[in-house]
Amino acid sequence: MKFAHMADLHLxxxxxxxxxxxxxxxxxxxxxxxxxxxxxxxxxxGDIFHINIxxxxxxxxxxxxxxxxxxxxxxxxxxxxxxDFSPNxxxxxxxxxxxxxxxxxxxxxxxxxxxxxxxxxxxxxGAKITGISGRRTSLEKEAFTDLDRDYLKAVDGxxxxxxxxxxxxxxxxxxxxxxxxxxxxxxxxxYYAGGHIHRVFVDxxxxxxxxxxxxxxxxxxxxxxxxxxxxxxxxxEADQKGKPxxxxxxxxxxxxxxxxxxxTGKTAEEINEELRLWATxxxxTGKxxxxxVQGELSSGRTSDIEFGLIREILAESGAIYLHLNRNALRTKxxxxxxAMGESAEEIEGKIFKEMAGAVKGRDGNPxxxxxxxxxxxxxxxxxxxxxxxxxxxxxxxxxxxxxxSVLGILSEDGSPAKGGSEGGAKASDERGGVKAxxxxxxxxx
Amino acid sequence: xxxGLGIGTTDCVGQIVDGDDGELVLREKQGAKLxxxxxxxxxxxxxxxxxxxxKLTYGSLIHPDRILTSSGSMLEGVNPRxxxxxxxxxxFRQVHVKPLLEVVFENGRLVxxxxxxxxxxxxxxxxASAQDFSFMEAPKMKVFIGNIRSxxxxxxxxxxxxxxxxxxxxxxxxxxxxxxxxxxxxxxxWEAMRHGKFGVLVMDVHNExxxxxxxxxxxDHPDAARALVFYSRSxxxxxxxxxINLKSINPEDLMGVVxxxxxxxxxxxxxxxxxxxxxxxxxxxxxxxxxxxxxxKGTIRALKRKVCNxxxxxxxxxxxECADGVFDLEKMGEETVNDMAQxxxxxxxxxxxxxxxxxxxxxxxxxxxxxxxxxxxDYYKSSGIxxxxxxxxxxxxxxxxxxxxxxxxxxxxxxxxxxxxxxIGLIAxxxxxxxxxxxxxxxxxxxxxxxNEMALERKAIAESAAQDLADFDRIIAGLEVGExxxxxxxSKFPVxxxxxKFEDLAGRERKVEKERAQAQPAPAKRYF
Ligand SMILES: Nc1ncnc2c1ncn2[C@@H]1O[C@H](COP(=O)(O)OP(=O)(O)OP(=O)(O)O)[C@@H](O)[C@H]1O
Ligand SMILES: [Mg+2]
Numbered sequence: 001m002k003f004a005h006m007a008d009l010h011l012x013x014x015x016x017x018x019x020x021x022x023x024x025x026x027x028x029x030x031x032x033x034x035x036x037x038x039x040x041x042x043x044x045x046g047d048i049f050h051i052n053i054x055x056x057x058x059x060x061x062x063x064x065x066x067x068x069x070x071x072x073x074x075x076x077x078x079x080x081x082x083x084d085f086s087p088n089x090x091x092x093x094x095x096x097x098x099x100x101x102x103x104x105x106x107x108x109x110x111x112x113x114x115x116x117x118x119x120x121x122x123x124x125x126g127a128k129i130t131g132i133s134g135r136r137t138s139l140e141k142e143a144f145t146d147l148d149r150d151y152l153k154a155v156d157g158x159x160x161x162x163x164x165x166x167x168x169x170x171x172x173x174x175x176x177x178x179x180x181x182x183x184x185x186x187x188x189x190x191y192y193a194g195g196h197i198h199r200v201f202v203d204x205x206x207x208x209x210x211x212x213x214x215x216x217x218x219x220x221x222x223x224x225x226x227x228x229x230x231x232x233x234x235x236x237e238a239d240q241k242g243k244p245x246x247x248x249x250x251x252x253x254x255x256x257x258x259x260x261x262x263x264t265g266k267t268a269e270e271i272n273e274e275l276r277l278w279a280t281x282x283x284x285t286g287k288x289x290x291x292x293v294q295g296e297l298s299s300g301r302t303s304d305i306e307f308g309l310i311r312e313i314l315a316e317s318g319a320i321y322l323h324l325n326r327n328a329l330r331t332k333x334x335x336x337x338x339a340m341g342e343s344a345e346e347i348e349g350k351i352f353k354e355m356a357g358a359v360k361g362r363d364g365n366p367x368x369x370x371x372x373x374x375x376x377x378x379x380x381x382x383x384x385x386x387x388x389x390x391x392x393x394x395x396x397x398x399x400x401x402x403x404x405s406v407l408g409i410l411s412e413d414g415s416p417a418k419g420g421s422e423g424g425a426k427a428s429d430e431r432g433g434v435k436a437x438x439x440x441x442x443x444x445x
Numbered sequence: 446x447x448x449g450l451g452i453g454t455t456d457c458v459g460q461i462v463d464g465d466d467g468e469l470v471l472r473e474k475q476g477a478k479l480x481x482x483x484x485x486x487x488x489x490x491x492x493x494x495x496x497x498x499x500k501l502t503y504g505s506l507i508h509p510d511r512i513l514t515s516s517g518s519m520l521e522g523v524n525p526r527x528x529x530x531x532x533x534x535x536x537f538r539q540v541h542v543k544p545l546l547e548v549v550f551e552n553g554r555l556v557x558x559x560x561x562x563x564x565x566x567x568x569x570x571x572x573a574s575a576q577d578f579s580f581m582e583a584p585k586m587k588v589f590i591g592n593i594r595s596x597x598x599x600x601x602x603x604x605x606x607x608x609x610x611x612x613x614x615x616x617x618x619x620x621x622x623x624x625x626x627x628x629x630x631x632x633x634x635w636e637a638m639r640h641g642k643f644g645v646l647v648m649d650v651h652n653e654x655x656x657x658x659x660x661x662x663x664x665d666h667p668d669a670a671r672a673l674v675f676y677s678r679s680x681x682x683x684x685x686x687x688x689i690n691l692k693s694i695n696p697e698d699l700m701g702v703v704x705x706x707x708x709x710x711x712x713x714x715x716x717x718x719x720x721x722x723x724x725x726x727x728x729x730x731x732x733x734x735x736x737x738x739x740x741x742k743g744t745i746r747a748l749k750r751k752v753c754n755x756x757x758x759x760x761x762x763x764x765x766e767c768a769d770g771v772f773d774l775e776k777m778g779e780e781t782v783n784d785m786a787q788x789x790x791x792x793x794x795x796x797x798x799x800x801x802x803x804x805x806x807x808x809x810x811x812x813x814x815x816x817x818x819x820x821x822x823d824y825y826k827s828s829g830i831x832x833x834x835x836x837x838x839x840x841x842x843x844x845x846x847x848x849x850x851x852x853x854x855x856x857x858x859x860x861x862x863x864x865x866x867x868x869i870g871l872i873a874x875x876x877x878x879x880x881x882x883x884x885x886x887x888x889x890x891x892x893x894x895x896x897n898e899m900a901l902e903r904k905a906i907a908e909s910a911a912q913d914l915a916d917f918d919r920i921i922a923g924l925e926v927g928e929x930x931x932x933x934x935x936s937k938f939p940v941x942x943x944x945x946k947f948e949d950l951a952g953r954e955r956k957v958e959k960e961r962a963q964a965q966p967a968p969a970k971r972y973f
Contacts, residue, residue, distance in 0.1 A: 108972040115972055132972075143972045145682045169688045169773075171780040173722075182777075183679065183686040204775065 001125035001158065004034045004042045004249075006233040007195030007211050010083065012058035013050035014217035018320045019288075024061045026215040026253045030233060031065050033249055037235060040125045041074055044102075045195030045211075046081025046134045046164030052091040054084075059092060066101045075122060076102045080133035081164045081195060087135070105162055106131035114148035119155050128157045134164025134196055136393065144184040152186045158240055161186060164195040170203070170210075178393075182208070191236060191244050200230055206243055209234055215253045222323050226256030226290040254320060255287045263293055263329060268300025272309075279310045284319035294328035302329050303360055345376075352376060368407050377406040457569045458485060459540055466563050468916065469496060471540040471570050472504065475533050479540050482920045482941060484573035484595035487564040493548040494564050495573060497941065498596070499916040500541035507535050542570070543916045545938035548580050555580035557937055578602040585609075588636045590629075590893075591942035594928060599943045606891070608637055610935050612645070612838040612870040614890025615861065619878040619906055624896040625927040626874050627653050630840055631947045633872070634663055634794055638672040644789030645838040645872070646814060648807040650799040661951040663794060667958050674788050676781075677798035678771060687771050687798060688778035689810060691756065692722035698812035701855020702805050702847065703751060708744045725752060726774055729765050755806055769801050782810075786817035792835035808847065808857075815839060815856045815869070822867040831868060840872045845880035848873065861885045879905035891933035896924035912939045 009027065014020055034042055049058070066076055084091050096102045106117035119130040130152070132143050144165075166179030177197070185192055185208070194201075194210040198221050201210040211233045216225045225231055232251040238244040259278060263271050271293070282289075293305070311322050352372040360366060368374040381402045386395040458479060459471035469487070473479055483498040505512060507529055518524045529535060547560040557580045573595050584607035593602040616633075618626045630647075631654060637643040647654055655675050656662015663673055664681075676687040696713040699705075705713065716724040729752070731738065733745040752758070756772045758765045765774055772778075788795050795814075799807045818837055825831040839860070841847065847857045848871075860869050862885075871889075878886065879901050886909035894910070897903050903921050907914035910932040914921075917939065921930060931940040 110972075139972070141683070146972075147682070168780070168784070169686055169777045172776070173690075173692065173779040173783070175780065181680060181684070181686040182688070183684075184682060201776075203777065 001127060001239075002037065002039050002235065002237045003125075003127070004030075004037075004039045004233055004235055005045065005191075005193045005209060005211055006030065006042065006214055007045035007164070007193075008047045008081065008198060008213035009044065009062075009215070010047055010050045010213060010217075011062050012054035016217075016321055019217045022253055022320065023215050023217055024065075026251055027062065027065055029251060030214055030249075031069050033235075034069065039074070039235065041122050041127070042069065042076045043129070043160065043162055043193045044076060044078045045131075045162050045193045046079050047083045047195060048078060048081065048102075049084040049092050052084050052086035052089065052093075054092055059095075063096065063099075063101055066096070070101060074124065077105050077120065077122075077129050077162065078102045079104065079106055079131045079162050079164055079195075080135065082134040082136065085133060085135050104133075105129045106133060108143070110146075111148065111151075113146065114151070115143055115146040116148045116151050119152075121157075126157055127160055128155050129160045129162065130155075131160075131162030131193070132165070140165045141180055141184075144180050147184075147186055149186050153188050158191075158238060159189040160191045160193055161189040162193045162195075166197045167194070167203075167208070170197070170201050190238065190241070199224070200248065202246065206246065209236075209246065211248070214251060218323075222288070223290055223292075223325065225253070226258050226288060226323070256290060257282060257284060257287050258290045258292075260292045260294070262295045263297050264295030265298050266295075268297055268302075268304035268331075271297065272304075272306050275305070275310050276313070279313040280317075282314075282317075284314050284317050287319055289314055289319050289322045290325070291322060292325040292328075294326070295330070297329070297331040300331065301358060302326065302331050303358060305329075308364070348379065349376060374407055378403055381406050457571055459570045461487060461564060461566060461568050461570065462539075464541075464563070466544070466560065468499070469494075469542050469544060469563065471542060473538040473540045475537065479538075480596045481923060482594075482596040483598075484545075484577075484593075484941065485540075485542055485570045486573045486577050487568045487570045489565060489568065491549065492562070492564075493577065494544050494560060495546045495548065495577060495938070496542035496544045496570070497917075497920070498540055499543045499920060502539045502541065503536075504539045505536045548577075557581075559937055573600070575601045586640055586642065588633060590633065590636075590931060591927075591929065591944040594941045594943040597925065597928070604931070604940055604942050605636075606931075606933065606935060608640060608643055609836050611891055611933075612637075612643060612836045612872070613865055613868055614934065615864070615870045615888065616838075616872045616891045616893065617878065617881075617886070617889045617906075618872065618874045618893045618895070619876070619897065619902065620895030620924075620929075621876050621897045621899060621902070623926065624924070625929075625944060626895060627651070627842075628927065628947050629893060629895070629929065629944045630872060630874060631663070632944055632950060634840075635666060635947065635950060638663065638666045638668050638794055640792070641668060641672045642792040642835050643838065644792050644795070644818075644835040645840060646785070646789060646795045646797075646811055647840040648797050648799045648804075648811055648842070650804055650807060650842060652798065652800045655796055655798065661948055661955060663796065665951050665955050667954060672792070673794045673796065674785075675796045675798065676785070678769060678801045680798075685781075685784075687781075688773055689771060689781045689813075690773045690776070690778040691725040692779060693782040694725070694772075694809060694813050695816065696724060698809045698816065698856075699752070699755060700853060701812055701857070702808045703755060705751070706744070706747075708741070709748050709751075712741065712744055712748055725756070726765075728752060729758070729774075755803075755809060757802070757806070771802060771806075782813050782817055785814045786821060789814070789818055789837050790821060790834050804843075808844065811839060811841075812856045815860065818869060819856065819859070819867060822869060826867060834868065837869045838872050839869075840874065842874045843876070844873065845875050845877050848881050848885050858885070861888060876902070878902055881905075883909065890935065891931065894921055894924075894930045894932060896921070896926070896928065898922055910939070911936070914939060 011023065014023055070076060078093060080091060080093055084093055093102065093104060097104050103120060105120045109116050109118065117130045117132060119128050121128055132140060134140060166177045167182045168179050169182045171177065190207065192208040194208065197210045198213050200212045213221060213231060214233060216222050216231060230248065230250050231253055232249045235247040235249050236244045261271065261274060307324055314322050349372060352375040356371040357366060382399065457474055458477035459473045461469050462472045463470035479498050481498055481501065485496050485498065487494045487496065544560040546557050548555055548557045578593055583605055586608040587605040588608040588611055589603055589605045591604055593600045593604050618629055620626050634645060637645065649655060654663050656664045663669065666673065675684040677684060678687050680686055696717050700710060700713065716728055720727040728748060731745055733742045738745060757768045759768050767773065785795050797807065797810065822831060822834065825834055841857060844857065847855060848861050860871055864870055892906060892910055894906055903918055907918065911934045912932050914932060917930060927944045927946065929942050929944055931942055
């Protein structure tokens, strides 16, 4: 038998039109290769979509590609990923499954406190496929802990276990993610199809495999791709028993150029000059450009650097996309704001006023209204320590929720934050208020 | 009569007839049957003296000649009925007691201190009772060690120590085999886990700490989920796989534990300088038959052998690999040592299943972890936030040679010397305290002394103890399993305790937990 193992497609993650184009052509290319190589089925180990209810145009394009494949009588086996699963509303995966486009494996049933994930048999090859969906790591851990291992052991044939969880032992030095110990994977499977971790990984046995994402349109993943991380999926060939043969199909979603500029000791004007020169000279046609500006400007604000202009120049010369990383860009001037005041609050207030306007959104406008007040509210929320008995994840979720609510930003699942500003305003007056409110909320959920 | 000192109504067991500030001598009341180690109390309106029986002798008011004559005639059957008049008055036992503590009523409360005076002559003595210890206050970060014990009688008085102080100033548990050292450490860890604020690294060499389905262990602690992590080659679900990338191990970790020749050490240093974290792979990759290694061939070969031994590596067709899978030469387990250090810092007990690895290998792992903790804590100290971090400790079983620094400086002797400043302490378990250098022994704040028949060992401990234990020698020799004398710089007297049997302690709480769990069944789970 021959099958393809993909993961972390994150369809719909990018908003830039050209990147969107690349995203869908990469998906098409992947399935075209599957077609050409004559795979019997495809496994997607979670996070097909970037959110649980993505833009319908994204869904339509994906369904067209999937349908073309499944119309030949072959199947696509999936699990939920951490992005396309929703605990309290329908996921697009459920819709696709109802329409017969994908088959979700490992549907849970409980027996005597043990979890028995449903095992699906691929009709064409007889492969037995099951798995555990991704949700939030703490919940996956519970599922793995409760797994009925004897029940899975009794299944025979060529067995595939699909999961969307990182393995703690595969973390590189300094890499931080939560996950499960490899020892939590059930024994005796011929292939473990992993997802969630955005890089290629194969363990020593050659059976535990993470193909990484197909396409990476944003953030650190995009940077890694530009810097040479392989992107694609695994083609797996196997007989009933014996070690599967793996072949990585590299998709090279885009060509990239990578430029790092150290601003330390330079003025904003000098950096502008340097960037302008580089942007006009570099051959960026048909490429994704990664520009990283770091260090501490000797004078001028970071907002004095004309990234907008650079973007235009590059676009004109035919670059697909500019990915800008200025997280490590500082200015001396920023550090030199001084303020006097009676109380810490007063000093903070003054500094916020001083710095208002220093950060601008992509459209050149401030990201929030009334920045000083928003900053004060945000600070007040962020001051809240983790509470006794609160898990790190819950704490993080609470912080994120409250911070978003204070800033009036959409919440993670896409719905607008509720009751943000009034709760936040109260929070800035009295810290105790926030605590009490939080406790109340936790009680309800 | 009831006073603030709580003078009890217990029967009199004797009366002071002699002695000085170091030792009082009682004439024992007939039939009182005092034993070595018993606690007796002598009190008056002003103060109460708690004393421990340290010696028993005979006393008689009959001329020695008469005694011998009378004994002779009894033995030889000359006159078997020969008796002394007023026998109960003229023949008796003398009980030598050591005043441990003086309790006085001061400013409206009871204060205990080292004895500054002696009781009135001819004062009466009685057995100590629970009430006599009402001056004891529970410390802040209470770690229960055992019940106060009067001889072999356990009093309903709990003796606890402050966990911060206990761990930061090192603990020595010393006894000969089978007297309950491991049991005591298990009790300590169990009690420490309640707080979730003590990070203790434990190499579970004999598989006695975690517990099994049949026997209770730390896994059964009600707070185990948040206060315990277990690393094993084959961990139970929810626990961690013991897989350590060799890049996390520094030559230093080996050199402190295994003996190397100078030439070998130099080669190790050189490998580390040249290849950094990859030193093991690079060492193994050397072809010592190559001409360029002509001079060092022997050294390299010996090094390879030692390294393979420690990490259980063997050569296969695809290169070297670890036979038991604990160590990884490629890309797995790079974060494991960091995770362990992080867990300790977060106040968890980190238990490493040592059943599959040798003692030395376990120590190498411990060294790597503690080195990391030390580095972090050093940094926290310099940034002034060390106080927010958990007090860390490490249980070292039978490792006096490590503390002696026989193989040069290592992380363990470093902790013994300066760990206190960094909030890292040792819990050293040993049968051979005499092998530990004196200055290190003197640096250990708390000594839990359990039964030991070897005079040399008793002497070594007594000499370094926080209190003068010279008179306790025979008491220590006679301690039963689980009985201990705790001598600590944080206590004003050597405290006789009976450590609970771990199974009893854990069993009690397990029962409570079980009943609670039965009372409210777990909600049905919705996985996804
Ligand atoms: N406080 C106690 N009360 C009752 N029984 C005890 C107590 N402490 C230990 N025991 C029992 O005594 C036996 C030996 O105890 P333990 O293993 O703790 O001794 P040890 O000093 O660690 O011995 P070793 O030197 O072999 O490591 C065990 O069976 C244990 O259950
Ligand atoms: Mg033991």
